[in-house]
Each structure stands twice: as structure tokens, then as C-alpha cells.
Amino acid sequence: MKNGAEEIVVIGLGYIGLPTAIMFANSGYRVMGYEIREEVVEKINSGKAHIVEPEIDELLTEAIKSGNLRATSNPEDIAGKDVYIICVQTPLKEDKTPDLSYLEKAVKTVAKAMKPGSLIVIESTVPPLTTVRMARLIEELTGFKAGEDFYMVHAPERVMPGRIFKELVYNSRIFGGITPESAEKAEKLYRAFVKGQTFKTSSTVSEVVKLMENTFRDVNIALANEFAFLAHQYGINVFEAIELANTHPRVKIHAPGIGVGGHCLPKDPHLLIWPAKEGFGLIKLAREINDSMPLFTKDLLFSALKELNVPPEDAVIAVLGLAYKGDSDDTRNSPALAFIEEVEGDVKEVRTYDPFVPGTSGSVEEAVENADAVVIATDHSEFKNIDWERLGKLMRTRILIDGRHVVENPPRGFLFKGVGRGEY
Ligand SMILES: NC(=O)c1ccc[n+]([C@@H]2O[C@H](COP(=O)([O-])OP(=O)(O)OC[C@H]3O[C@@H](n4cnc5c(N)ncnc54)[C@H](O)[C@@H]3O)[C@@H](O)[C@H]2O)c1
16 A cells, blocks of 8 residues: 555445555555445455456456455445545436435445545536535534535546446546535545546536537537438438548548447436536437337338238347447347337237347357348447348348348348338
8 A cells, every 4th residue: 555645435336446446555555445236346356356247357357456445334444545436337217317315325334434534525416506505415414514514526427338447547527526626636536547638627517518418429420310300301321421531631420320328328418418407408409309110110020021021029129239349248218128118919929139248149040040021230340341142141021121230231131221221
């Protein structure tokens, strides 16, 4: 352990909390990971990660072996520390409003454990004004004064699963303090491993910045989806149109497709607008457009079945890809799952194949045998090299629906339709 270094508690050891705890521990800090799931605590203390991420096993072993990292579910173990970093989940409820119960519980745990002078960092993605609200909650619970007796910061995480340990070091970071001194303290602390640029601002600006980043992407994908919708009505290939439009030096249109998934994009726009009294409606509409794309893909499938006189109730559908993005095993909020939910009750059988997701068919061949239609829902590299004419021989009816622009030229002998492919 570094001489005189602060003792750090990381609350919530998931995709964000565990790598963050490991990074601080391997930078010489003594880190206690506080986690409510007992099985996660046990696994981490035995040197095994409960999440899949490149390099995590070696880095975790190093952190545990050095004695710098230990996990616990006992609140007594985290009393009186210098720094508390909150990394709990901030999901949406059924009605698409934020569920801040995990965060509030974590903040209450911190309020009980902290000492005068503690720095509290919220890394979780939160609705605007939440950090200030949590500071008030701590003031009420402890009698301490924010900015004088404790410091509080929102330091959003921008990492992408699959690249977490690289991006933790090289991404730029924002430290939004409830006071300038709070931001300064957090920036100094994270310099232990951050090599990217760092910026200091207020906690509310920081919250909004994080949410704007993902909302920007979500709204732009919705715009691309609207272009795709129009392309079907004008009988053109939207991807050709987008490629040509993107030759303009100031235009960068995103890619349309079967929908938007993952942990952050479907959630963060809702967090951004939730505390606001009014808005123009663009962000909400964009969410609705992206959420409707699995249904749009279903319409393509059902019109193809109709064209070839296959009654939907007799149809066997093979869905290729369950993950929300190519070459990943992450199925959280995947539009492939939303698509399956849309069609399942209306067809005879839905089979799935995803090379990264356990529990699906053993191969593309197995999934498509005697099927009436193939629907590509994820742009895994493997799907780009499929010999469709060979595969078509295994199928009962040759319908190919491309939800991810994987197939450039429709294979011979297939009825082909794709999101944005209005020319067919
Ligand atoms: N996963 C990502 O790629 C990513 C990227 C950027 C930002 N974020 C944001 O980071 C935050 C965390 O995301 P995640 O993917 O790590 O979530 P996660 O669900 O993987 O991990 C959260 C962990 O916190 C634990 N927990 C919940 N309440 C607790 C409490 N009161 N005390 C102790 N432990 C508690 C849970 O058991 C879980 O292990 C979210 O706000 C998310 O939006 C995530």
C-alpha cells in the first residue's frame, strides 16, 4: 500500500465497480469492495471475477494477492474511510421512470459509515440534480455540511464493455463537484491511473454531459431509422443514400437497424428528461422510434411470409444473433429479444443461433434446417461470411430478413427484405 494514501470503499462490485476497485488496488490503494450479493463477495475474495471482461482475471488475482483489495458485505468493515465510490445500478422501472432505490440505499450506507472529511463519488449514471439531492440526504442523516464536512462528486463512467481496462485508463474523465474543492479532490485521486484528459465542473453539468452523450447517439439512430422508414416508401436502399450523404464534410448519419439495445442507450435518455417539467418531445419520440424497430422488422417478415403464401401459424423462423451488438455476448435490452417476443405467439416456432450466447442452436445449419425464414438480428462477423445459397438448400422456404445490414447483395433464390432496403 502507498504510504499515506487514502483508504477507498467501492460500493457495488458489478461491471463498473469491480474494475474500478481493481484499478485503485493495483495503483497501491487499500480498497474495500462493498457488495450486497454474498456470492459475488465470496467469488471476488477467492480471486475469481463474476463478470466477463478481457484481462479481468489476471488483474483481480494481482489485486487480491497484494492484499490491497478485499470484498465484504458487512457494513462495519467500511466505517471511517476516506473515499466512498458508489457504482450501483440505476435501472428503469416498468413505467420507464428511474429506479433510484439502489442508489438511495447505497447513499444511506455511506452516510452511516463516513467520517468528517470523506470524499463521496457517484459513478453511477443518474438523472440531473441527483448528486445535489444525495448530498442533502447525507446532510440530513449525518448533520454534516456538504462542501465543509464532506466532499461530493459525480464522476460518470464512459467505458465500453470489452474494453473496460483500456478505457478506464485512456478515456477522458469529468469530475462534477458539488463544490470546486470536491471536484479537485476527486480529480487528484483518479490521477492514480487515469492517463486521459480530466475536466472539472459542477455535479449537475457532469450528470447532464453523461446523459447527453448517450442521448445524442440514441436520437441520431432514431433519425437513421426514420430515414430507413422513408426509404421503404421511396423504393431505395437507405444505406446507399447514407453513404453518399456522409461524403458531405459535415454530415455523419448513423446506421438504422432492428433496434437499440445494451445497458445504457435505451435507459439514459429517460434519465435525462425525467426531472424536467417540460420538453419538446424529441428525445422521447426518438426512444419510441427505436423501440418500434423490432415491430417494423416483424412487419417485413410477415409481408414476406404473405408473399410466399406461408401461413404465419405454420412458419418456422430462425433468428441469427441475440446479442445487442456484433461479436458480443451481451443480450441486455437486446432488440433481438424484443423481436422474438413480438413474433413468438404468431408463428409455429422460433429458433435462435448466436455463437456467443449459450443455450442457442449449435450452428447456423442446425437453426435454419427446414425453416421458412431467417432473420438477422445481430451483425456478428460470422454472419458476414455465410454461404446463403448453400444454406438455402436446408430451408423449407427461402426468406431472408436482414435487420442489421449484414447482407449487401441478396442471395439468389431468396425473397430478401431488410431494414432500410426499400429497393426490394
Ligand atoms: N455497464 C456499463 O457498461 C456502464 C457504462 C457506463 C455507465 N454505467 C453506469 O454505471 C452504473 C453501474 O452499472 P453496472 O453495469 O456496473 O451495474 P451492475 O448491475 O453490474 O452492478 C451493480 C452492483 O451493485 C450492487 N449493489 C446494488 N445495491 C447495492 C448496495 N446498496 N450496496 C452494495 N452493493 C449494491 C449490485 O448487487 C451489483 O453487483 C449504472 O448507473 C450504469 O448506468 C454502466
